[in-house]
Each structure stands twice: as C-alpha cells, then as structure tokens.
Amino acid sequence: MEELKLTSLAGRPRTVVAAGPLRLGAGFAVIAGPCSVESESQLMTIARAVKDAGADALRGGAFKPRTSPYAFQGLGLRALKILEKARRETGLPIVTEVLDPRDVSWVSEFVDVLQVGARNMQNFSLLKEVGKGSRPVLLKRGMHSTLEEWLNSAEYILSAGNPNVILCERGIRTFEVYTRNTLDLSAVPAAKELTHLPVIVDPTHGTGRVSLIESMSLAAAAAGADGLIVEVHHNPKEALSDKAQALLPAAFEAMVRRVRAVRACVESLP
Amino acid sequence: MEELKLTSLAGRPRTVVAAGPLRLGAGFAVIAGPCSVESESQLMTIARAVKDAGADALRGGAFKPRTSPYAFQGLGLRALKILEKARRETGLPIVTEVLDPRDVSWVSEFVDVLQVGARNMQNFSLLKEVGKGSRPVLLKRGMHSTLEEWLNSAEYILSAGNPNVILCERGIRTFEVYTRNTLDLSAVPAAKELTHLPVIVDPTHGTGRVSLIESMSLAAAAAGADGLIVEVHHNPKEALSDKAQALLPAAFEAMVRRVRAVRACVESLP
Amino acid sequence: MEELKLTSLAGRPRTVVAAGPLRLGAGFAVIAGPCSVESESQLMTIARAVKDAGADALRGGAFKPRTSPYAFQGLGLRALKILEKARRETGLPIVTEVLDPRDVSWVSEFVDVLQVGARNMQNFSLLKEVGKGSRPVLLKRGMHSTLEEWLNSAEYILSAGNPNVILCERGIRTFEVYTRNTLDLSAVPAAKELTHLPVIVDPTHGTGRVSLIESMSLAAAAAGADGLIVEVHHNPKEALSDKAQALLPAAFEAMVRRVRAVRACVESLP
C-alpha cells in the first residue's frame, strides 16, 4: 500500500461527495434504476417508482459495456436526454456510465455522477479524463482487482484534480458459480480503514440473483457502507440487459425501508 | 444442485441443532475461544472471559491442521481434558476440530460439537465417520469449495445417519491479499435458500484481520446467519497459532453486544 | 518458503522414486488407466491396451472421492484384487488412491504406489500415515493449494520417514469454465527449482477435455515434467466416473509416441 498520497485516510477527514441533493459519505444513500435506459416510458416509470420508494439518485445506462458486440449497446445520446427529463420530473440526480474518454466532457453536461465500470477500473486514459473534470465519479472495483489496485485507480482521479470519488464494491470473480460474482463485503471496512473516500455496494452485480439482494443490502448497511446502487425494473423479463437480477419496484421499496432501519440501528450502537 | 436428498430445504422445516444449552438455528449463537488450547491457565482465562461476554459455546483446538509439520500441532488428549474442565466450570458446550476418522469416537466422549475443518470438507472418510455418530458436526466450507460441493459434503453426514449438521462459511481463497480469505457472506442466504440446516459465519478466518472482524460480524447477523464462531485470546501476541486475528476479550464483549442488537433489529423488521 | 527441510533441493541430488520397474525422476514415465476399476474385464482390457501403448504403470481407482454420497464410490477390495491380477499379467506396477488413514497399511499390500488425491492434500492424518510406510506416494496438488502448501504437504510425508514422494500437478480451480481446472504447468519448473522430488502432470483432470489432453501432455514434457498420469478407457461413454475426459486406447498410444519424441528432443537440446 505504498504510493497512496491523496486517497489515504492518514491525516484527513472523511470525504462527503455531493451531487445535487445526493450526499455520499453523510448518511446512507440509495441509487437505483434500470441497467439500461430502454425507452422514455420505461425510464420514467422506473424513475417515479424508485423516487417513491425513497431512492436518492437514479441510475440508468446509456452506453453499455457488453461482452458481445452483437448485444444491445445502449441508446447513447437519446438515453441521456431521457435521463435529463427524469431528473427534471423527479429531482433525482443522475448516475450513468462512461466508457470512452472522448465522451467524458459532453456526457458530464447531462448527468450528475459519472460511473467508471468494473471493466474500466484500470482504463487509465478514462481515469485521467474523469479526473480532469469535477463531476463526481463512481469508481467500481474491477472484478479481478485487489484493494490496492482499486485505491490506486482512485488515486489517478484525485491526482488529476477531481476529489469527488465514490468507491463501489460490486463483487469479484471467483470459482463460485451459484452467484454471478462473489460480493466482497469485507472490502467496505477494509477500504474505509485506508481511505477517506465513501464506499458503496452494488448487490445486484455482486450476487446476480434477485433472491440474495436484500440480504446482502442489509449486510452492506451493517458493514458500514455509505450506500447502495441497485438495479430496479418494472418488467425484468423484458429488460434488454441483466434480466435475471433486477428488483421489482415493490420489492425495492420494502428493501429500502428495511435497510434504512438496520442502518439507523447500527448508527445508534453504543 | 442435483442429488441433494436429505439436506434440501424442499418440504422440510428448518433444523435446530442442539448441543447442551446451545441451540443453532433458533436465535443467534456465538461460539468463541482460542485457536489452540495452549495450557490450562490460558484456556480457563479465555473460557471465563467469553462466558462473561455472553458466548454460547467455547471453541478450542486440540488437533491443529497446520501447513507445516514443524508447526505446533496441538496438545491432543491433554487439550481435551482441559476443555472438559472448562465446560464443568463455565457450563459452556465445547466445540473442537477432529482431523482423523480414528479420533471421532473417543473425542466425541469429551466434546459437544465436532468441527470438520475447511481442509477436510471433502475428506469423505471423516465425513462418513462423523455421520455415524450423533454428535453435532460443524462443517466448514472448503476454501476452494462451491456451494454445491459444500452441501453435498453435508449430505454425506446426513446420509450416514447424523442429522445434526451446522454449516460454517469461513472465507474462500481468491486473488485478494489484503484479507487472508474472502468472506463470502452471500453464501449464507444462498445456503439457506437451498437447505434447512443452520449456517454460521467465521469472521476470524474469513478476514484474518482483527480490525475487520466486528464489521463482518454485524454484516453476518444482518445477512441472516444463525451465529458466529470467533477466535478470542487474552494475549494474542503470544498465541501459538493465528496470532494476528484473535480478538481481545474486551473487544469481543463489546462486539457481542452490538451484534445482538443488530440481530434483534433485523428480526423485528416488518 | 520457510520450514522446508527434507523436501528442499538445497544441497541434495534429485530423487528417483522406484516402484518395481517404474522409475520416477529418471526418464519420462507414463502412468495410465481408468478413473475407476469397474470390473475385471474392463480393467484387464484397459491394462493390456496401456501396456501395449507403452505405459510404465497402471492407475485405477478402488476408492473414489466423489462430491455426492450417492455417486459410485468404487469397488474397494474387489478392485484391489483386480488390480493385482492386472499387475501379474502385464507386469505394470499399480497406482491407486487411498482416502482413509486406516486403509494405508492393508492397501499397501496390494499396490505399488499410493496416491493422495487433491482433496486430501492437506489431510494431515493421511499424510502422516503414508509417511510411516515406504510405499511411494503420488501427492496431487490441491485444487486450491499454493506451491508452498504443496511442498509442505510433501514435507509431512518425508518427515514421517518416507522419502518416496512424487508430486503431481493436476490443475487448480479458477474462474475459467471452459476447462474443468486450469492446468498450472509453471508449477512444474517452479517445484523443480525448490525441491529434489520428481514432478509429474495429470492433463486429464487438469483440462477435463479430451481434445486438450495431447497438447498439454506435449507441453508438460517440454516444461520438464518427469512424467504423466492419464485416464484411458476403452468405452468412455459407459464409464462410471469421469466420462468426458478419458482417452481411447488408440489416441493414448499415438500420444505416448509423440510425447516421448518431444521429450527426447528436449533432452537433446544443447
């Protein structure tokens, strides 16, 4: 763990990253929405539902990193305009992934938080580019990345000038096949003993199974995470990506209530 | 997940495994004690401390599975006699590991729960032998074992006649080096959706770092685990094994209070 | 790599392990046969075929470590008697796996080499027991085991008094699903720079795919392995275990010729 200069906790207060009304690192934040923006009606339906359920921000993919070139790649600019409309209507700040350094600047005009996905955690050109701006960056841990590498990737962003980084544990790749990835919740307290940056958890990709998401969300809240990012879809069977792992709005709403209750309990512990 | 007959949840109520006053699967149980029994004074000191801190059972190794043949291998029979004395004084049931099928029968005379360690999860001779008796068996997940393999190992014990199996997630081996293993908490709700057996968590081996144990214990309670098994030592620096990961009694006592508070909160969720 | 005393290469010549006419560590040895002994006619057919193809020893399982208790567990004593008969007829030394320390002594009466399987690499009771005798031990690397742990397991056997250990790389468990395991051929030269013991390779379990076995066998010979252990079956589709990965005798025969040619080439390199 050499070479961490700006992300190190040593001698620094914990960072709160703000994006509109969203405060990451102060209280417990819930970011929710569909994997991909598929249409205006789909996104608006889900946006209203997650707002009503108590989400603090809306996620939705405009550019999708898909294993195959023949899979749905996202609606691009059209998705961003739909996301903008959802923000106007719901007041929720928008989180979306960028894949290409050439997109960082103009996509930043549309959204509140830029996500760097797991596959791009060591895409150093992209890290430097999001580091040049001031839009908060949600930096997912690579599925093959050590804690040390993850924090060094954050260091790339901070050293380029942008202090607004949110770390997100989303599961690592192991031999286990029952879950899509192995959610490494110990990475939350581990990261927080090394860095001042907020750390959230993605139980959707971390497990890949709807039935495990609530348990892992409760566990994340108890482990000290600063929030969650969760996939919600009103009609998962017809989703264009990640069909098997999106929560229905009603299940999400119930989960948010339970997670906030556990979090309140943990914060009140003597 | 074919071939699970007796461990499958389908059509069965959840199992409660009893060992003296210990009830695994009803409420939240905490098993604690040193990695190895080192001496009578060491074990009695720790036994009293974990009893006072609210532990439900005492763990202590008599036979130690060590990577090197030249490392401390445990006190064997002498340790069992010391554990017996600790039970007499504290009333705590005793959990200890067996390594050899030839030891199962006579060690069962001394202790309340037989542990099958991670390295022996697919030691089928040992599984069959502990299956022939009725002593409860704490079956740790192998560090390289899938959920399916783990449940099949439980099936070996049940199919040999012993229904009293407690599953224990203790971390799997991954590329991450910051933690000793990667604690796979999703294995708790995953196992519980497949089997009626109780599932507990070992945050000590699961993380290998004292600083992460409480967070992971709170998370385990929130994720629905039926209990914890934790290493406690009054003088970790002088411990003969696992120096770096044992909690001091005071830290353990505070943790147990917090874990039980989180558990009560989770159980009261609507 | 501390604590290796007897397995360390430092200051020692390379060990040749002899079992009847088999010499491991001098030349290139090929051990072949079915996963399980299923019947006398099955075993004798395969024994003659591998003998004709140039194998140096016959493998065949009498006690099978199976994930499920309901899978075929081997013919036990009956298998050993069949193996004995095959030795009488073909002159090939016999390699078979032992699972239980109680079986070591009497099984040693029937066979020439005792195999300790991957799942038992850290079954320390079994290691100590095979260490008490003088029958050569083929010690497979655990699917989750580091080089250091593997060599320490050999050290258990040597320190108990038996110097005749053959190491066998058989693939480790990774995230890759195309192959059954990931054959770690670098473990061959790595082990040979640390220990004087011979090292062979199991391309059958290492890949789990018939189509890859010859390529990996050629690679093993080129990498400096002291031999191979390969599954051969005259009727793989009807095999009681490991159906998908056994070579037909004709393919095995052609492969042995090619492997020996590559080995001769490698040994003649300036």
Next chain:
Amino acid sequence: MEELKLTSLAGRPRTVVAAGPLRLGAGFAVIAGPCSVESESQLMTIARAVKDAGADALRGGAFKPRTSPYAFQGLGLRALKILEKARRETGLPIVTEVLDPRDVSWVSEFVDVLQVGARNMQNFSLLKEVGKGSRPVLLKRGMHSTLEEWLNSAEYILSAGNPNVILCERGIRTFEVYTRNTLDLSAVPAAKELTHLPVIVDPTHGTGRVSLIESMSLAAAAAGADGLIVEVHHNPKEALSDKAQALLPAAFEAMVRRVRAVRACVESLP
C-alpha cells in the same frame, strides 16, 4: 460460446496475420524487447540484440498502464520515434501498446502492430477503434477473462472491420503467489479449437519469474502456440518497469534456439 460470428473457426481456414516480414500463424514467431522504451541507447541496444538472437519483431512500450499514477508512464511520442528508428536499422516490425482510442490513429502511423493490453481487453471503445483500422492487433487476454470473453473481444475488432487479430495468453490471476500470474497454456489449444486466429504466449507476464520463462516457452511451442512475446533487457536491474522478469540477451538467444528446435520437432511429429 454463442454469438461468435467472425472469429469462429467453423468453416474458415486459419488466419495468417502479416506485419511487414512478420507472419503470425505461419511458422513460429518471436516478438521481443523491453517492457518500456527508456532511451534511444537502451532501445537500440536491445533491438540489435534481439535481432541477432533471431527475433521476428520488436516490442517496446511507449504508453505504460501502471497501477499507480506516480509510476513511470512511458515516453509517449518520443518512444515511438525511437521505435521507428529501431525498425529502420534492424528491419524488425514494431509492436507497441495503445491505451486510448484517441491515440489509435496517429500511433498506427509509427508502428506495425497495436497491442491491446490485458487491462483493456474489455475496453470496448478501444476495441472498436483498433477495429476501424487495418493495423494488426495483438489482443492480450484479461487477467480475469474467460476464453469466451476473450474471443468476444476479438469479435469486437473483427466486426468493426479489422480481420488482423493475434490472440495472446499472458496469464490469469489466481490465488498462487509464487508466480505473478498463472500462465494458462491450455488456453492455446482451447482457443485454437474455437477460432481461426493465431494465438501466442507471453511467458514473461505469465510467470513473472526469469527462471521459469524458458520452460514455459518450450511448453508453449509444444502446446501449439504460434509464437511468443518476451521481455528482454540488457540491464534488468536498472529497468524502469518489470525489473524482475526480463531476460538478458544471451539467455534469450539460447532460449530462441531451443524453442525453435522443439517447435521443429513438434511439427515433424507423425
């Protein structure tokens, strides 16, 4: 393995990728050079040495993907000019890594083969960009990537219009710590049974240990690889990156001779 259209072997002859005098997929090609271009004298010294040793192409990094933002990041354009000079003098085609889609077009003016590194194997913007040109692309397997994902990444390049893809196995990340990565040689014949593209091996990153490189190179040749990419440095201790794993020119020269002898042997097998 759905969705492979253009990279699939089915119904297609094997591809030969040409870059100047280099032919990948016809014979056995050796690409060698330093990790990073550090200075003109360093690069020219090494270029002459690898040329004399029989290399077919020169590798050298101009843009380095480093874990930490404070590590040496490469000389950029200056390195490219030095590489160009080396090509003029030695006639060796140049292989260099690109990290950013904005660099693809202009870097292509300087070099013969563009490398996409392991960390960028799923940087889909970069894949699409190198797919738009016609410069051959050396696509390294991600350290966390399955065979299926690797081939799908090649599919991105082919489907964008560039048929000139060379696959390169460079080791995957596992729990083993003795080697830097675990070189998965079975990926060579596995890839070749699925795709018509040539497949080479990087034993330098695959092992991370100088002492293992020759054995793994011989094994790669025996396993059917179409070539090697190897780090060579005349003064490894003073290298600005990857100090511990570069071969000295003399060792490289001896290795090339042996590898070609093994390859000739394998090709002459009946």
